[in-house]
Amino acid sequence: MVLEILGEFGSWGVFLLIAVENLFPPIPSEVILTFAGFLTSCTSMTVPEVIVAATGGSVAGAIVLYGLGKLLSPVRLNALLSGPVARRLKLEQEDVQKAADWFSDHGWPSVFYCRCIPILRSLISIPAGMAGMRFLPFLFLTTTGSLLWNILLVGLGALAGENWPMITGALAQVSDGVKWFLAAAAIGAVVWRKTRKRRIDCDRPSGVQ
Template structure:
């Protein structure tokens, strides 16, 4: 159903339709770029779409979606996150401060490389907004990272032609590995938080 809708969108709008689909993919993950962009690449081989226009519009869509999430992060703000953290189990306001200090130091690398990681590509924009990262720098890093990711997927669709769906299967395997790593990292941090909480309780008794 999603593929049919994407095809209809590209047929109706051309290259801007690719950008719109990628914009939605950034804010609505069930629309995967691993499907949208290889399909766009294949469509360019049929003469209905210019490959450079598809790439440019896809980057525009990526950056627009990233700025929307960046704005959400700025709207939430660090103070509100601290208030939320204080009410949550295992975490407190100091964890927010530590995260922001880490982002101040490594944020630019996170935004750039995050655009190449499924499951992180969109979400990395939110902490950038919370940290109030320079909007221009955020846009440049997002655009460069998105150009690399989008170009790989589009030209893979061009190279494989009618077999473009093979790209989706390749990236499904890649995504599965990334998601497994993310789960392991989250479990590690959960373990550290539980242990810290237990230590606090023991010291207060």
């Protein structure tokens, strides 16, 4: 059904499916994005068009989960995740807890680099909302993180052409290594920026603003 929607509705189908994938993480974004990238080689869709549509869908779904986090207390969230609705949607309480732990350990930057980690890329929005993270930083980090992920997968699908299923299979095999590499790179960038800013502040003469 996923492939049929993409073939029928083009970039609007990409937007819809990625928005739904963010709300219901078991839907694989790897399949959606790599196939959409392949379609740019045989339809009127372009790579930039698909990337924009996918990023818009990612942000739309993330905003819904952020709002859900704003509305729910931890007790109510746990009750929801242990109920029949969560079971039908295949939402695992352990996955949500893992996202909450990432946000607790790494703070706001986790909203950016978790966008490149399957499952967590969607669920990280919930603890961000529950922690009262300001909306504009959340929106910026979600958009930039989603853009990186979408450029990677749509670009790979476009390059692979009809061999796009091989990309999806390869990602499934190396997903753990890829996600930890991306997370480590993002954390390193945050640490470097903070260290650099601290050094600049220390080197600045007193009284100079």
